[in-house]
Amino acid sequence: MLLYVVPTPIGNLEDFTFRSLRILNEVDLILTENYKISRKLLDFYKIKTCIKPYHIHNEYYVVHSIINKLKIGSKIALISSAGTPGISDPGYLLIKHCINESIPVECLPGATALIPALVSSGLSINEFTFIGFLPKKKRKKKLKILSKENRTIVLYESPHRLLKTLNDLELFFGFERNIAVCKEISKIFQKIIRGKIKEIILLYQKKKEKIIGEYTIIIDKK
The missing domain is CATH 3.40.1010.10 (Tetrapyrrole methylase, N-terminal domain)
Known part of the structure; x- marks a missing residue:
């Protein structure tokens, strides 16, 4: 048993x-x-x-x-x-x-996207808050609460909502906040993009980066 x-x-x-x-x-x-x-x-x-x-x-x-x-x-x-x-x-x-x-x-201990994304982000990880996927309902209320968080924040996101989430982050966290967007951890097309929220949004808007696969977003602390 x-x-x-x-x-x-x-x-x-x-x-x-x-x-x-x-x-x-x-x-x-x-x-x-x-x-x-x-x-x-x-x-x-x-x-x-x-x-x-x-x-x-x-x-x-x-x-x-x-x-x-x-x-x-x-x-x-x-x-x-x-x-x-x-x-x-x-x-x-x-x-x-x-x-x-x-x-x-x-x-058993083992694979998760959370820790590799955190470590690879280059952001402060002594303390962090893991959210997983943002709720579909009361999403903005949740982001407003998170914007007051003093620790690094970790989110999961699907490809079809990535750009919407990045735009929401810009609205609540400010365009100067540093983030890391980690794509397809441990897979062939694994990639990590680091920079300010506004810079990363522009990369996707101009289609310099393809939106495909699963994402882990690391948001730097205040």
């Missing part, structure tokens, strides 16, 4: 620990956010363990059956499409239920 929370590579498939590989081979079941993406990873490492879907669209329907499997002694691994489950990915609900039911939960 044990739930393993196993981080998976966010880009390069070699960014995987030996322990994670062993666990995924030994457990009775792997819960995955995206079957197709996880199948590619598991096939790459020749992992034959049975996999079943666990994502934001079904988690409330399947969580109790998963808990029942764990209670009868199963060992289950939870993985997301990429990175660490629970960090802007499904996972919290199952982990919380396990804790409430006194089922052991063990989270």
Whole structure:
């Protein structure tokens, strides 16, 4: 009876620990956010363990059956499409239920876009605030609160909202604030752009930089 929370590579498939590989081979079941993406990873490492879907669209329907499997002694691994489950990915609900039911939960260390982006940004990282994705509702209210934050701020953003978010940052943080925009961490087209908000907005507006892939934005402290 044990739930393993196993981080998976966010880009390069070699960014995987030996322990994670062993666990995924030994457990009775792997819960995955995206079957197709996880199948590619598991096939790459020749992992034959049975996999079943666990994502934001079904988690409330399947969580109790998963808990029942764990209670009868199963060992289950939870993985997301990429990175660490629970960090802007499904996972919290199952982990919380396990804790409430006194089922052991063990989270393995591993891949996440957060730390590589922070370290590579060149900005102050002694203290930072991680937001994940900005809320769709009350977005401006959230940004107004964040603009008063004295620590470095980390955001995740999708490509179709990147420019909107940068413009919102300029509005609330000022065009002179330094930021780093990290694209596709650990992937082939990984790139980090550093500079003032206004300078980076111009790069994208003039199409000198293509907007593609997933982004991590680091906002310098005041």
